[in-house]
Amino acid sequence: MITTDVLVIGAGPTALFAVQQLGIIGLKAEVVDNLDKVGGQCRELYPDKPIYDIPAIPVCTGETLTKNLMKQIEPFNTNFHLSERVEQLVKEGTKWKITTNKKKIFVAPNIIIAGGVGSFEPRKFPLKEAEKFEKNSVFYSIRDKKYFDKKKICIFGGGDSALDWSIELSKNSKVVLVHRRPEFRGTPKNVEIVKKLEKDGKIEIETPYQINSIEGDNQIKVITIKDDNGKIKKIDTDYILGFFGLIMKLGPIAEWGLNLDKKHIPVNTENFQTNKEGIFAIGDICTYPGKLKLILSGFHEGALAARGCFKLARPNEKYRFEFTTTSKNIHERLGKKQT
Amino acid sequence: MAKITYIEHTNKEHIVEVPNNITVMEGAVQNNIPGIDADCGGSMACATCHVYVDKKWFNKLEKKDEGEEDMLDMAYQPNKFSRLSCQLLVSNELDGLIVRMPSKQS
Ligand SMILES: Cc1cc2nc3c(=O)[nH]c(=O)nc-3n(C[C@H](O)[C@H](O)[C@H](O)COP(=O)(O)OP(=O)(O)OC[C@H]3O[C@@H](n4cnc5c(N)ncnc54)[C@H](O)[C@@H]3O)c2cc1C
Numbered sequence: 272m273i274t275t276d277v278l279v280i281g282a283g284p285t286a287l288f289a290v291q292q293l294g295i296i297g298l299k300a301e302v303v304d305n306l307d308k309v310g311g312q313c314r315e316l317y318p319d320k321p322i323y324d325i326p327a328i329p330v331c332t333g334e335t336l337t338k339n340l341m342k343q344i345e346p347f348n349t350n351f352h353l354s355e356r357v358e359q360l361v362k363e364g365t366k367w368k369i370t371t372n373k374k375k376i377f378v379a380p381n382i383i384i385a386g387g388v389g390s391f392e393p394r395k396f397p398l399k400e401a402e403k404f405e406k407n408s409v410f411y412s413i414r415d416k417k418y419f420d421k422k423k424i425c426i427f428g429g430g431d432s433a434l435d436w437s438i439e440l441s442k443n444s445k446v447v448l449v450h451r452r453p454e455f456r457g458t459p460k461n462v463e464i465v466k467k468l469e470k471d472g473k474i475e476i477e478t479p480y481q482i483n484s485i486e487g488d489n490q491i492k493v494i495t496i497k498d499d500n501g502k503i504k505k506i507d508t509d510y511i512l513g514f515f516g517l518i519m520k521l522g523p524i525a526e527w528g529l530n531l532d533k534k535h536i537p538v539n540t541e542n543f544q545t546n547k548e549g550i551f552a553i554g555d556i557c558t559y560p561g562k563l564k565l566i567l568s569g570f571h572e573g574a575l576a577a578r579g580c581f582k583l584a585r586p587n588e589k590y591r592f593e594f595t596t597t598s599k600n601i602h603e604r605l606g607k608k609q610t
Numbered sequence: 611m612a613k614i615t616y617i618e619h620t621n622k623e624h625i626v627e628v629p630n631n632i633t634v635m636e637g638a639v640q641n642n643i644p645g646i647d648a649d650c651g652g653s654m655a656c657a658t659c660h661v662y663v664d665k666k667w668f669n670k671l672e673k674k675d676e677g678e679e680d681m682l683d684m685a686y687q688p689n690k691f692s693r694l695s696c697q698l699l700v701s702n703e704l705d706g707l708i709v710r711m712p713s714k715q716s
């Protein structure tokens with residue numbers, strides 16, 4: 272069990288700056304994100320694209336913004352719990368008890384939800400039957416590639432994950448790569464390698480096809496794929512792998528008894544508290560009249576939510592407003608020498 | 611201004627007048643038409659605004675750029691009439707447009 276002043280859900284830009292704001296007022300935070308990296312949408316959806324509307328930074332990429340935010344919170348030695356999704360939230364006395372999908376438990380008087388549009392999760396096959404095989408023969412990521420040795424594998428997708436794994440797994444297994452159109456969006460180099468492997472008879476490529484059906488008892492035996500004109504092909508396979516990118520799913524957040532307005536959490540703009548005391552929402556996930564889904568707005572929201580957390584985290588102290596330029600307390604927290 | 615027909619996968623029709631220079635996606639969202647999620651708010655990063663454009667209309671629309679086709683790879687059950695509605699800008703020429711929503715967006 273981990274106790275802390277504030278549990279932050281999400282590690283997008285809004286969350287990272289909120290950690291900074293918590294840090295300078297002397298509150299300790301723990302951060303959980305379902306992605307395997309920090310940065311939220313900036314890092315996952317547009318790492319190389321330029322952002323032009325961060326104040327005082329004429330231009331920077333999603334990647335650089337994330338890196339700089341991380342640098343700014345270095346002094347606080349914040350723990351990040353990545354590849355972990357917050358599932359459950361219950362009140363215990365005056366505190367919240369939070370449980371993740373890996374059964375990690377946090378206890379904190381405050382929670383800041385900076386969950387964006389939800390947690391990033393793999394997009395799945397559009398067939399209901401696929402779910403039933405997720406335990407042993409339908410996969411959306413690969414943990415141990417040995418599991419696939421000497422098997423028949425069907426890989427779906429047109430991006431680099433699909434191509435990388437087709438190249439890798441074709442070394443020891445029979446791979447069929449299926450994609451909805453003849454063009455692949457992976458890097459030209461990957462596309463070239465895959466095309467060469469096809470020519471050498473090491474990989475089969477089936478385009479333009481999409482999954483149509485899955486059959487088998489405990490394990491997949493046969494699938495069919497279909498093109499736009501309804502032409503169907505049958506493929507014997509042991510496993511199918513889908514690489515369709517990630518999607519944001521509100522998921523568990525919807526079940527915590529918070530007011531919701533079309534996937535967004537209404538907040539009070541004085542401190543960004545939700546309808547539950549000690550639960551705050553900031554960034555893309557919160558809504559209020561005039562809300563703009565901008566990183567800039569998320570930063571402001573985090574600053575106010577951090578002050579909102581102070582009351583419950585330090586019930587016997589009074590919050591004092593101070594500037595980072597001149598406050599000795601803040602300099603100490605930042606590990607800066609007094610001048 | 612264009613009159614646009616949005617048809618849910620259950621065949622329920624919504625006919626609305628959509629002003630010029632907003633997108634077909636925004637037209638749906640502003641009129642509370644279900645079936646278009648638009649999680650990324652139109653930045654072509656989510657593919658949850660996917661629609662099937664009526665056959666008669668498909669070739670009349672401006673061609674999709676490469677980024678849109680890449681994003682459609684991630685859409686739920688795309689076909690050759692698939693478009694991302696956040697990339698379709700409304701103008702008088704779109705008067706009468708018909709789009710159908712998939713059974714879900716993810
Ligand atoms: C293509 C594109 C371009 C953009 N350009 C700009 C721009 O130029 N300027 C600008 O200001 N904004 C821009 N934005 C918007 C900006 O990226 C978002 O406003 C910003 O990322 C929101 O930050 P956030 O921290 O609120 O959420 P996010 O960045 O969405 O991060 C939320 C994080 O929370 C995690 N999470 C959610 N639920 C859980 C859970 N239950 N457990 C664990 N983790 C969870 C998610 O995995 C995710 O990593 C753009 C967005 C896109 C898609």
Ligand code: FES
Pocket residue numbers: 635647648649650651652653654655656657658659681694695696697
């Ligand atoms: S709204 Fe996200 S891609 Fe169109």
